[in-house]
Amino acid sequence: MSLESVPPKYAQLVQALQRRIESGDYPPGSMLPSENQLINEFGVSRPTVVAALRVLREQGWVESQQGKGRFVRGRPAVTGAEQPRPGQAYLTAPEAASPGEVVQAGAVTVPNRIAALLDLPSKNKAFLRRRLIGKDGEPTEVVSVWVPLDLAEGTALTQSEPLDQGLREHLHSRKGVRFDHVVEQIVARMPAAEEAKQLGMPKGAPLLVVYGAVRDAAGKALAAVEVLLPADRHELQDVYPIG
Structure with a gap:
C-alpha cells in the first residue's frame, strides 16, 4: 500500500477534530481537550497531537490563550472562499x-x-x-x-x-x-x-x-x-x- 495514499496521523486527527467542531460537539467558545486527553482518546503520540493542534490554530479553527488552554473558534470564514479542487x-x-x-x-x-x-x-x-x-x-x-x-x-x-x-x-x-x-x-x-x-x-x-x-x-x-x-x-x- 502506498504511504502517500493515507493521510498522516496528524492530518487524520485534524479532520476528526474539525468534524467535532462542525457537528457542535465542540461549540465555539468551548475549551478543547488537553493534549493528554487527545493522546489517550485517539491513541497517538504527543508530536502528532502538537502538529494537529498547530494546523487547527494556523487555519483559524482554535485559538490559544496563555495559561488557560485552547478554545474553539469554529469553522473559519475563509474556508467558504476556497474554490473546489x-x-x-x-x-x-x-x-x-x-x-x-x-x-x-x-x-x-x-x-x-x-x-x-x-x-x-x-x-x-x-x-x-x-x-x-x-x-x-x-x-x-x-x-x-x-x-x-x-x-x-x-x-x-x-x-x-x-x-x-x-x-x-x-x-x-x-x-x-x-x-x-x-x-x-x-x-x-x-x-x-x-x-x-x-x-x-x-x-x-x-x-x-x-x-x-x-x-x-x-x-x-x-x-x-x-x-x-x-x-x-x-x-x-x-x-x-x-x-
Whole structure:
C-alpha cells in the first residue's frame, strides 16, 4: 500500500477534530481537550497531537490563550472562499452540469499508481469511467475515475450518458458508501502522445495531473480520480489563512 495514499496521523486527527467542531460537539467558545486527553482518546503520540493542534490554530479553527488552554473558534470564514479542487469538483458536481462525453467505461487493469491509491495488488482490475470535458467546443480536461469492481456493480457508471448526480451522491444512493476525505497529489509531466492528441495540446506543452485517493472515515479506499489539465489552459488557486 502506498504511504502517500493515507493521510498522516496528524492530518487524520485534524479532520476528526474539525468534524467535532462542525457537528457542535465542540461549540465555539468551548475549551478543547488537553493534549493528554487527545493522546489517550485517539491513541497517538504527543508530536502528532502538537502538529494537529498547530494546523487547527494556523487555519483559524482554535485559538490559544496563555495559561488557560485552547478554545474553539469554529469553522473559519475563509474556508467558504476556497474554490473546489478539480478532483473534488468531479466527485460532487453532476456530470450533466459540465459539457463532455464518456470516452471509456469498463473494467481495466489499473496502472501501478492507481493500484496504490486503491490499495489493490499490481495488475488487478478496477472499473474505469473516463470523460473528455470541453468548453466552447474545445477539450479542456480528461477526468478518469477508478472504482473497485464490487463497488461499481449495480450502478449507472457503465452508461454512456452523463450522470445527473455527482459520483459521491451516486455511490452513496446505490451502494451506501460515504466519502470522508480525499488525499490529493498534483504532479507535472509531459503528456503521452494519445493524451496530447485527445486534448489538442501543442508540442512541448506540459500537463498538470491531479490524483485523488477517495476514502471513507475508516480509511478504506473507495475510488481514485485522475484529472489531466493542459498547463497552458489552467491555473490552480487556493485560499488559506496566515496565522
